[in-house]
Amino acid sequence: MKNRKLNQWFWKWHFIAGIISLPFVLVLAITGAIYLFKPDVEKQVISKVQAISNLEENTNKKNYQEQWNIAKNYSKRKLNSVVISEERLSTEFISGRFGGKQSVYVNPYSGKVSGTFKAKDTWMYTVRKLHGELLGGKIGTKVIELIASWMVVLILTGLYIWFPFIKGIKGVFIIRFREGKKTLFRDIHAVTGFWISILLLIVLAGGFPWTDVFGGNFKWVQKVTSTGYPKTWNGSGLSSTIAEKKLTLDEIVKIANKQKLEGVITIGLPVTPKSTFSVSNKTFPLSNQKKIHFDQYSGALIKTHNWSDIGILMRGRMWVMAFHQGEFGGWNWYLMFFIAIVLTFMSIAAILSYALRRQKGKLGVPKAPKNFKIGLGVIIVLILLSIIFPLFGISVILISVFEKVKTSKEKEIFS
Numbered sequence: 246m247k248n249r250k251l252n253q254w255f256w257k258w259h260f261i262a263g264i265i266s267l268p269f270v271l272v273l274a275i276t277g278a279i280y281l282f283k284p285d286v287e288k289q290v291i292s293k294v295q296a297i298s299n300l301e302e303n304t305n306k307k308n309y310q311e312q313w314n315i316a317k318n319y320s321k322r323k324l325n326s327v328v329i330s331e332e333r334l335s336t337e338f339i340s341g342r343f344g345g346k347q348s349v350y351v352n353p354y355s356g357k358v359s360g361t362f363k364a365k366d367t368w369m370y371t372v373r374k375l376h377g378e379l380l381g382g383k384i385g386t387k388v389i390e391l392i393a394s395w396m397v398v399l400i401l402t403g404l405y406i407w408f409p410f411i412k413g414i415k416g417v418f419i420i421r422f423r424e425g426k427k428t429l430f431r432d433i434h435a436v437t438g439f440w441i442s443i444l445l446l447i448v449l450a451g452g453f454p455w456t457d458v459f460g461g462n463f464k465w466v467q468k469v470t471s472t473g474y475p476k477t478w479n480g481s482g483l484s485s486t487i488a489e490k491k492l493t494l495d496e497i498v499k500i501a502n503k504q505k506l507e508g509v510i511t512i513g514l515p516v517t518p519k520s521t522f523s524v525s526n527k528t529f530p531l532s533n534q535k536k537i538h539f540d541q542y543s544g545a546l547i548k549t550h551n552w553s554d555i556g557i558l559m560r561g562r563m564w565v566m567a568f569h570q571g572e573f574g575g576w577n578w579y580l581m582f583f584i585a586i587v588l589t590f591m592s593i594a595a596i597l598s599y600a601l602r603r604q605k606g607k608l609g610v611p612k613a614p615k616n617f618k619i620g621l622g623v624i625i626v627l628i629l630l631s632i633i634f635p636l637f638g639i640s641v642i643l644i645s646v647f648e649k650v651k652t653s654k655e656k657e658i659f660s
Contacts, residue, residue, distance in 0.1 A: 247408055250614045251623070257613040259402040262395050263595060269379075269392040271592050276376035278585035279369075281571050281578060286369045287362075294350050294360030295335045304354045309494040312336050312351040313514075319358045320349050329498060329510045335359045339511075377455060387636060390456040393449055394637035398630065400442050407439050427601045433594035437587060444584055451569025454562050458635050463562070472556030477548055480538055484519040488542040497522045500544055507533050515541045529573055531563055 307315070309327070316324055316338040328337040335350040344364065352359045364370050371380075378385035409417045418439070420432040438445075453459045467473035477483050494512075501512055501524040508528025515522060521538040528534060536550040552560070571578035603609035631638025 247405065247410070249410075250617050251619070252406060253611065254613045254617055254619065255402045255405050257611045259399060259406055260611050262399055262402075264599070266392050266395050266399065267592050267596060269388070270396065271589060272379070273376060273389070273392070274585050274588040274592065276372050278582055278589070279372050280376055281582055281585070283369045283373070286367050287364070290367055291348075291350075291362050294362060295330075295337070297333050297335060297352060297354060306353045307351075307356050309336070309498050311356070312353055313338065313494045315351050315356060315358065316349045319351075320347075322347065323516065324349070324514055325516065326511050326513045327494070329501060329512065383457065386457050390453075390458060390634075391636040391640060393452060393456070394459075394630075394634035395640070396449055397446065397634070398637065400438070400445055401626075403435070403438050404442055407435050427598065430594040430598035430601065434591050434598055437591050437594075441584060441587055444580070445588070447565060448569055448581070448584060451565035451567075454566055459633070462635070463558070467556060467558045467562075470556070470558065472558035474556070474559055475550060475554050477538075478536055478550055478554075480513070480521050480523055483521050483538050483547050485515070485521050485540040485542055485547075487518055491542050492522070492539075492544050496544060497524075497539065497541075500524070500539060504535075504537060506535060521547055529567070531560070531567065 313324070313327065316336075320338070320340055322340040324338045324340050325342075326339045328339070330336045335352045338349045338351065340347050340349070346364065348362045350359045350361065351357070364373070374380050377389060379388060381388065407417070415421050416428070416432055416436065418436065420436050421428050454463060464473070494514075497512060501510055504524060506524070506526035506528075508526045510524065510526050513521075513523035513525065520541065522541050523536060523538050525536040526534055532552040534552055538547040538549075539545065540547055555563075567573060568577060569581070571581040599609065627641060631641055
């Protein structure tokens with residue numbers, strides 16, 4: 246049997262945290278579902294820029310080195326990589342990283358820049374900003390991180406509250422559809438929440454690496470424990486032997502093709518006289534990804550990195566982030582879309598359940614038992630969660646201070 250008083254205490258704070266978080270959870274669920282269509286939206290925009298007409302294919306094709314020179318002359322920013330494209334597509338040259346990434350497309354037949362692309366070029370960028378920071382910059386990012394932290398707590402406390410006092414499957418594992426609206430909306434929220442709780446925790450884990458505080462701390466842990474990328478992954482500490490003649494881009498493309506890598510192959514371009522060409526591939530499963538460095542003058546192999554060279558924390562991080570974005574294929578995409586839709590309905594069901602149960606003129610906050618002291622186990626869990634999620638920890642301290650001040654004032658009034 247579970248502790249009935251602890252159950253009431255959890256129920257009170259689950260309720261309060263849920264009411265505060267619900268509007269933000271709805272935003273995250275709906276924008277998350279929309280953002281899953283990002284590859285399709287961007288593909289439509291890029292295809293118009295990258296497409297080559299049948300008439301153009303009758304002209305002589307520029308080699309990769311010539312295309313690189315065209316892209317360098319066009320771009321105001323330093324190019325850092327090129328994607329080995331299919332035969333009937335313009336070649337993509339990239340500058341910048343992450344949110345600042347920009348692509349320049351060179352038509353190999355006309356020898357002209359067919360266009361550029363940035364993530365900001367589509368309306369999906371606004372959805373991303375809404376999903377990740379509520380369009381509020383650094384402050385918005387921290388609000389999202391705080392809500393995500395509380396979502397973890399909501400799931401854990403929700404599971405405790407869900408755990409039945411008595412045996413049975415109706416209302417525990419199965420939704421009761423014929424026992425009135427109150428029961429129906431309660432079950433949609435609670436029973437569905439149980440069935441997808443583990444998946445929700447994995448989804449949240451995939452989102453936390455993008456956050457400011459947790460994400461920054463996670464990177465620090467990776468660094469001090471050497472569980473991230475190896476230092477030489479991006480060429481740090483590696484150097485080419487300077488010679489009179491450099492490899493052409495066409496020569497390194499031939500070397501890259503000989504590696505027989507799966508998926509989309511990208512060549513990192515040298516940025517200094519001593520840096521290397523780096524050949525990498527984006528593919529799934531993640532374990533098939535590699536990064537290979539070559540001397541930019543002789544083409545000699547300098548360093549090969551496989552999936553096994555990446556630290557365990559980075560591998561886990563990459564996996565949950567890819568899962569979060571539905572990148573493992575159709576099953577993953579549909580599963581993420583399903584989770585987003587279910588979370589939306591769960592949140593709406595919680596609001597409706599509250600509205601139906603609340604008495605007029607009252608907030609309907611569940612009452613916790615008076616003079617109830619939480620056990621050592623719960624305190625330890627709260628401390629651990631506060632260390633892992635610092636913003637959650639700060640909010641718990643503020644809530645505790647508020648509760649103490651409120652209690653002391655109540656004592657003064659009634660004394």
